[in-house]
Amino acid sequence: MQGLQMSENYNEFKCIEKHDQAVTAILIDRRRNNNERFLCKECLDNQLQVFESISIVAMQKIIEDKQMKRRAMINDIADQYIQIIQQYNLNLENLKTKLTSSIEMMINNTQIWMRELNQKKEDSRIYSFCNELEDYIRSTKQYMHSFQFDFFDKINFSQLNKLKTGIKQLIDAHYTHQYKELFQKLRDINDERKQLEKQEWQLSKDGKINLNQISNPIKQNQNCSALAFNSTGNILVTSNDREIMIWNFNKGLMSFGQKLQLSNIINCLIFSKQSNIFISGCIEIICWKEKSMNFWEKSLSYKEQKEKIEKENKHHEITCLVLNSKEDQIIYGSRSQIINILALDLRQNKLEFLYLIKMSEGGWVSSLSLNHSENLLLSCGYGDKIMMWKQSKENKWVPMTELTKYQDKYKEDLCKAIFLEDDEFILIQGGKNCYSSYKYSYNDRIVKQNYKIDFKDQYKFLDSLHQSFEFKPEVNLLFTRYKDYIYILRKQNNGQYKIVFTKQYQTNIMYGTLSNNGQYLVMFDKTSSSYNIYELQDF
Numbered sequence: 001m002q003g004l005q006m007s008e009n010y011n012e013f014k015c016i017e018k019h020d021q022a023v024t025a026i027l028i029d030r031r032r033n034n035n036e037r038f039l040c041k042e043c044l045d046n047q048l049q050v051f052e053s054i055s056i057v058a059m060q061k062i063i064e065d066k067q068m069k070r071r072a073m074i075n076d077i078a079d080q081y082i083q084i085i086q087q088y089n090l091n092l093e094n095l096k097t098k099l100t101s102s103i104e105m106m107i108n109n110t111q112i113w114m115r116e117l118n119q120k121k122e123d124s125r126i127y128s129f130c131n132e133l134e135d136y137i138r139s140t141k142q143y144m145h146s147f148q149f150d151f152f153d154k155i156n157f158s159q160l161n162k163l164k165t166g167i168k169q170l171i172d173a174h175y176t177h178q179y180k181e182l183f184q185k186l187r188d189i190n191d192e193r194k195q196l197e198k199q200e201w202q203l204s205k206d207g208k209i210n211l212n213q214i215s216n217p218i219k220q221n222q223n224c225s226a227l228a229f230n231s232t233g234n235i236l237v238t239s240n241d242r243e244i245m246i247w248n249f250n251k252g253l254m255s256f257g258q259k260l261q262l263s264n265i266i267n268c269l270i271f272s273k274q275s276n277i278f279i280s281g282c283i284e285i286i287c288w289k290e291k292s293m294n295f296w297e298k299s300l301s302y303k304e305q306k307e308k309i310e311k312e313n314k315h316h317e318i319t320c321l322v323l324n325s326k327e328d329q330i331i332y333g334s335r336s337q338i339i340n341i342l343a344l345d346l347r348q349n350k351l352e353f354l355y356l357i358k359m360s361e362g363g364w365v366s367s368l369s370l371n372h373s374e375n376l377l378l379s380c381g382y383g384d385k386i387m388m389w390k391q392s393k394e395n396k397w398v399p400m401t402e403l404t405k406y407q408d409k410y411k412e413d414l415c416k417a418i419f420l421e422d423d424e425f426i427l428i429q430g431g432k433n434c435y436s437s438y439k440y441s442y443n444d445r446i447v448k449q450n451y452k453i454d455f456k457d458q459y460k461f462l463d464s465l466h467q468s469f470e471f472k473p474e475v476n477l478l479f480t481r482y483k484d485y486i487y488i489l490r491k492q493n494n495g496q497y498k499i500v501f502t503k504q505y506q507t508n509i510m511y512g513t514l515s516n517n518g519q520y521l522v523m524f525d526k527t528s529s530s531y532n533i534y535e536l537q538d539f
């Protein structure tokens with residue numbers, strides 16, 4: 001194994017001040033750009049070392065230690081793959097030998113068989129006068145009509161038996177193929193490998209959380225009210241008023257890819273978990289499909305039909321939307337009491353209105369949540385209005401219970417809810433400064449409050465519409481924005497969710513999303529008009 005090799009040359013590195021000197025040290029500061037990392041002796045003399053710095057030799061030692069480890073791991077993983085592929089290769093060789101030998105035997109066998117039959121044709125030329133005469137004399141009347149061909153049976157029986165032996169060998173040979181074992185072993189190694197990869201970032205299962213800002217803020221003049229990661233976490237889509245911004249996301253760094261122009265403000269973005277397709281909601285629902293690198297095709301769209309808009313005669317802004325796990329149904333709420341249900345067919349490129357349901361009171365629909373089994377749906381509105389819906393036999397959502405009576409005194413305040421378990425959800429009530437857990441009992445068909453916890457912060461703003469309400473059970477994180485605060489909640493040993501992180505903003509116009517593994521939080525806020533990226537760490 002040859003030694004490590006650095007792809008750059010030391011002379012390529014230039015110090016911050018662009019002095020004509022060799023670089024000797026490095027600044028360890030996440031907020032600096034990559035062309036502001038190196039220091040020469042003169043820089044050091046100019047006291048730039050107030051920041052944390054390290055000598056270039058020491059840094060190279062750290063990097064090479066890691067690279068040695070990485071190399072050993074790559075060698076090990078590649079060898080594991082090679083070993084099982086080698087075994088499969090042997091299986092194939094073995095199979096080939098067995099197939100070839102039995103096929104050759106069978107070909108030989110069939111040729112002999114045909115030869116024997118042809119021989120019988122040939123033999124039929126010759127007859128024995130004496131034998132035939134004997135037959136004729138024994139039964140004169142029958143002679144012209146009596147034949148015997150049972151010699152065919154003898155030939156066929158013996159040759160067919162030989163052929164059957166060959167067929168059995170041919171079928172048995174397929175067992176040496178063992179492709180299922182190959183697939184299983186590949187999966188096993190993949191799983192082991194993922195375990196190694198995960199170790200780069202880890203978060204304890206419970207406990208307090210710290211947000212560590214990484215990289216510089218990214219400015220955006222217009223407001224962002226929706227953000228979503230794709231399933232692999234390398235693409236982030238955000239809204240910029242009437243534009244959709246598509247970002248490449250790598251190790252906590254956002255780099256701009258492209259933008260898509262729409263004619264209305266975008267409030268909702270949601271990514272498919274199966275492919276690079278996302279859905280945007282403004283006054284219409286649009287599906288976007290990645291056709292090639294950085295080319296997103298507007299593939300489907302749906303706008304409320306005129307007759308469904310009622311008296312106001314304008315399309316309502318979409319406020320929240322959910323996609324079911326099969327990704328064949330979209331449920332969305334808007335600045336009305338109506339919840340629309342659409343059928344989605346991504347293969348056939350079809351988006352079709354199915355039916356609508358209506359909240360009885362409570363102004364606009366402020367949140368929607370499906371439970372894991374997708375047999376319960378929660379919809380929230382203003383004035384403490386919350387409704388639970390169940391699936392009817394006809395697979396339609398029908399109202400089941402109204403959890404709270406509509407209260408006029410809270411009509412400026414919205415509430416929102418999200419399922420944590422199949423039968424448990426968290427409800428946040430804007431008017432009451434609290435969150436509570438509710439449980440649905442399938443036996444008694446009633447919803448009961450489990451516990452209630454007050455938010456203790458002083459708020460300067462009301463809660464604002466549009467969702468930044470996310471639940472990541474694998475890492476035990478519940479993220480929400482509430483009025484001018486963001487909160488992260490985690491499940492404790494007693495089963496209750498407690499606040500483990502709090503951050504105040506000078507606005508209630510701030511939205512964010514967690515990456516799928518919970519490693520990063522991307523936030524946009526109106527005060528700084530920028531995106532900030534944080535890595536979640538144990539406190």
Ligand SMILES: [Zn+2]
Pocket residue numbers: 015016017018019021039040041042043044
């Ligand atoms: Zn310098």
